[in-house]
Amino acid sequence: MSRVAEFLLRRRGGASWHWTDIFTWAWLIGGVIMMFGPAIWLVGSSFKSPAALAEFPPTILPxxxxxxxxxxxxxxxxxxxxxxxxxxxxxxxxxxxxxxxxxxxxxxxxxxxxxxxxxxxxxxxxxSFATENYTEPFLHFDFLLYLRNSVFVTLMATLITLVTNSMAAFALSKYQFRGRSFVMLLILATLMVPLSVILVPLYSIISAMGLFNSLWGVILPTVATPTGVFLLRQYMLTIPDELIDAARMDRASEWQIYWRIVLPLTAPALAVLAIFSVVWRWNDFLWPLIVLSRKELYTLQVGLNTYAGELNVQWHYILAMTVVTMLPVVLVFVFLQRFITTGIAGTGLK
Amino acid sequence: MAASTIMKKTGAALVAPVGWLAALIDPPLRALQKATGLNGMAAFFLAPNMAIFGIFVLFPLVINFAYSMTGGSALFLSGRTYVGAEQYERLLTCENYLDKRSCVEDLFWNAAGNTALFVLFQVALMTVVAMITALILNRELRARGFWRAVFFFPVLLSPVVVGLIWRWILQRQGLLNYLLHQFGIDQVLWLTDRFWAFAAAIMVSVWAHMGFYALILLAGLQAIPKDLYEAAEMDGTRPARVFWRITLPLLMPNLIVVIVLALIRAVQIFDEVYVLTGGGPGTSTMFLTQYIYEIGFAQLIRNPGLAAAASILMGAVLVVLTLLQLAASRRNQNAGAAK
Incomplete structure (x- = not known):
């Protein structure tokens, strides 16, 4: 036993344990429990029947x-x-x-x-895994609709974000024109204007355009992200201008230069923005909550909040649907978190 | 590696139909280019983004001021009457500023007071926890990427998911009370007691966002030259002194960014607390954004003017904070250039 402990605690260079090492590992292991524990508890609970959920003390497995x-x-x-x-x-x-x-x-x-x-x-x-917690909300409630709405909003918003932001970034990085720095400043200044500050007038504009209770009313205000323009512009600045001059010499049109030369070279930054955008739009809550009042238009986040706000909360369904809502983001985390963490560390933007 | 090939393949599949669309619109764009020149093309490339931006960000920002000076419950400006500074007066008038119940709009003062308290404690706690985490992640660790990811995980979760996870854990017969029970501690009414609900709001929001700030601090720590530490070690400097004299001063730019970003976000706190407590018990966890939402959208007789005035007051606080950040980062840049 002591030999096992010795093996486990052996350190490179034979250095002994310092209190900071112990603190470090306590913090890290505590961190794993604190950060993943609640989500694991959620997944475990989501497979319990209502009777099992009401039990005290609770068990991890259903x-x-x-x-x-x-x-x-x-x-x-x-x-x-x-x-x-x-x-x-x-x-x-x-x-x-x-x-x-x-x-x-x-x-x-x-x-x-x-x-x-x-x-x-x-x-x-x-x-016994209560899989009906997952199937019933999809079959008998509107969750299939909510899921479809969320997917539609996320994909459309991300696509439009990528196209419009990259076009603007191209203009701001590869053209010399009067007012360029003013436009850049204007875009960056809106980082100061979060949605919660312009809720009332934005709502009236959306209504005036007939986009109240429409998924496009959710999508359009979110797509012109200053973060995206900034990120893509910084990346495009590193593309050498000689490349563009050479293309012009070969009689390529400006549109072709943007589409065939600059965009493919910007792919890494576009990928980062796409990941960000998917997570942002999938997670959006306050704006869809205001724009969508018809139940069949709800996104997953709004629908989930509505069901969770009922007087008699049906936790077995809510927990299962929370897991479903969490799933795409967990997949992003597992496969793509490296892109995000380097993206944030590089630009300090979220 | 597999993930990136999947991404490439789906990317290619998505791009293919867009590809021929792009080829299709090339001839008319060539004509446009011939007619307007390079400046025209710059305008063309800027147009979609700036149009959306103008309609959905700049224009609302401007007419927000107009809204804040009108009264009534009509949604469109044309149907509203000019009332001057009446909405601001209503928000800011109190008989006794120390007693929120004496205010005309006591709900607003309650929300503002809650927000101030929340910002104070949440940002302080967030900064300390993020700092410790960053310092630990900056040590020589095996599998640092994994540990970094661990703390980042909750950042990606949606506020609704965060709120519901913790509502489930903090409920009366939830996991936390069970664990406390194991240690012989009586159950705590986490979400229905005024004090504990407020504390829970702070803890949950720190849990959800701390990883993001730890990441920024970690990037700053890794930018500090290693030879400084080696020199300190050679001089036999005590670790605490190394931290106060080397780490902290050199980390200052990142630390300021973290504090100001955390401040800006904390002022606008809404989603996860709204899902967690609904602003309750009573109005003890109701913050400014929820006040704006309730007054402008949720209540039966809406008051867009009052909501707009409140949002402008909140916006003013945010602008001040952002300018502070800009000033701080400029000073740091100058300091950096001087080095």
Whole structure:
């Protein structure tokens, strides 16, 4: 045992442990528990039946009391493990409970009723994943619609963001014209104007354009991101101008230069912006909440909040749908987080 | 590696139809180029972004002031009556400024007071926790990329997901109360007690955003030249002194960015707290953005003018904070140039 500990605690260069090392590992391991624990708890809970969710103390895995169909009874009966007076343990099905006495029968021999003190029986527990938490909201509630709306908003907004932002970035990095720095300043200044400051007038403009209760009303105000223009412009500045001059010499049009030369070279920055945009638009909450008032137009975030705000919260469905809402972002995290973290560390923008 | 090939393939599939569209619009654009020259093309490339930007950001920003000086519940400006500074007066009038109940618009003062308290504690806690995390991630660690990712994970989650995860954990018979029970501590009413709900709002928002700030600080730490530390070690300088004399001064630019960004975000706090507590119990976790939302959109008789005035007051705070950041970063740039 001590040899194992010695092996585990051995350090490079034979240096001994300092209190800061212990603190470091405590912080890191605590961090893993704090950061991933709540999400894992959510996923674990989302597979529990309503009865299992109401249990206290809670379990990590979804346990339920096993049930069995017994001849002569319409409904399945809960199974209990009973230790008889002879010390033998039997599995019995419970018919009903009267006070502290449970009336039970043997599933194999359903004729005879056995009376058992409730203190002498323990429920038979088995793991059971309540997958209906996932299927029912999609089949009987509007969650399939919400999912479709969210996907539509995310994809469309990201596509438009990439096209408009890259065009603007191209103009701001590869052309000399009067007012260029003013335009750049204007775009950067709006980093100061978050959505929450212009809610009222933006809402009236969307309404005047007939975009209230329309997914386009959610999409359009979000696409001209200053972050995106800035990120792409910084990247395009590194593309040598000689390349563009050479293309002009070969009689390429400006549009072709943008489309065939600059955009392919900007692919890494475009990928970063695409990842950002997908996460932003998928997660948007306040603006869709204001623009969408018809239920069939809700995005996942708004729909989820609405169901979670009901007086009688159906947690088993809410938890499952929260997992579904979290899933795309978790996939981004698992496969693409390297792009995001380097993107943030490089530009300080989110 | 597999992820990047998948990305390339889906990217190619998405680009293909857009490709022939781009080829299709080339001839008319050539004509445009011939007619307007390079300046015209610059305008053409800027146009879509600036149009969307103008309609959905700049124009609203300007007419927001007009809204804040009108009254009534009509949505469009044409149907609203000019009331001058009445909305601002209503927001800012109190008999006794120390007692929010004596204010005309006590809900606003409640929200403003809550926001101020929230900003103070959340930013302080956030900065300290992010700083410790960044310092630890900057040590010689095996698999640093993994550890960095761990702390970044919640940053990507949507506010609704964050709110619901924690509502589930903090509820009366939730996981946290169970864990406390194991340690013999009585259950705490995390979301229905005024004090604990406020504390929960702070802790949850720190949990959700800390990784982002730790990342910025880590980038700053990694930019500090290693030879400074080696020289300090050779001189036998104590670690605490190294931190105060080398790390902290050289990290200052990033630290200021982190503090100001955190301030700006904390002033606008809404989504995750709204999902977590709904602003309750009572109005104890109702912040400025929620006030604007309630007054302008959620309540039965909406008051767009009052909401606009409140949002302008909040915007003014944000502008001051941003200017502070700009001033700080310029001073740092100058200091950097002087080196």
């Amino acid at each position: 346990y339920v009391t096993a049930e069995a169909m017994v001849e002569g009874h319409d409904k399945p009966l809960p199974l209990y493990r009973v230790t008889g007076e002879d010390g033998e343990t039997r599995v019995l099905a419970q018919l009903r409970r009267v006070g502290i006495v449970a009336q039970m029968i043997d599933p194999q021999a359903p004729g005879e009723i056995v009376k058992v003190n409730i203190a002498e029986r323990t429920p038979v527990r088995e793991i």
